[in-house]
């Protein structure tokens with residue numbers, strides 16, 4: 212009775228990669244792992260029979276890609292929208308493309324993925340978890356250089372509240388986790404030398420547990436998950 216189909220977006224490295232490895236330990240889960248770098252995913256998840264790796268790019272034509280990916284799936288129990296794009300640049304140096312790319316990958320791509328998935332969500336109960344950042348959490352400490360990234364993550368928080376309101380009478384629940392620093396390639400590229408207090412694996416542990424159970428208690432909630440950022 213534990214059988215679940217779980218879609219994880221952004222799984223070739225970092226937190227998403229750790230999420231897939233942890234979910235895959237439950238042999239009756241089927242995990243659809245989505246990222247651009249399929250070769251990397253195939254190498255990392257080689258020999259794990261309940262992980263299916265597929266190409267997915269949030270930067271363009273997301274509606275069509277998602278429709279095709281979900282076509283063959285009868286029912287989705289959990290979606291973890293984990294992929295993210297971080298641009299770290301002084302505000303006046305941000306190009307139109309820098310800003311548009313952050314919004315495309317972090318907001319528009321997520322919304323179009325969810326649009327394609329809505330009719331496929333398990334009617335018995337399902338959970339969509341959006342991965343945002345403390346930078347997008349209202350009132351939390353902000354960092355110079357992150358105006359494109361953090362405003363897009365704030366929009367993802369807002370989308371969570373709006374979707375939850377629109378679907379409050381359905382069995383689909385959506386929540387948003389605003390992560391503090393976790394040690395990943397993204398963090399290393401954006402803030403070289405910074406050592407986070409939490410590993411990708413440790414952060415993934417919380418996300419997996421929340422994604423599997425959190426919909427029993429919460430809907431439309433924006434939750435800070437941080438040891439660092441006040």
Ligand SMILES: NC(=O)c1ccc[n+]([C@@H]2O[C@H](COP(=O)([O-])OP(=O)(O)OC[C@H]3O[C@@H](n4cnc5c(N)ncnc54)[C@H](OP(=O)(O)O)[C@@H]3O)[C@@H](O)[C@H]2O)c1
Pocket residue numbers: 220221222223224225226227228245246247248249267268269270292293294295296297316342343344345389390391392393394395396397398407411
């Ligand atoms: N690490 C932190 O300290 C931290 C803090 C706050 C929030 N977060 C959030 O947590 C999430 C995971 O972060 P992370 O640190 O693990 O990041 P990461 O190491 O950069 O990994 C991001 C993943 O997203 C995928 N991705 C990026 N652009 C994509 C696109 N256009 N289409 C599809 N997939 C794409 C990447 O795979 P491909 O390149 O193969 O597509 C990669 O697997 C992100 O949403 C991030 O904003 C992280």
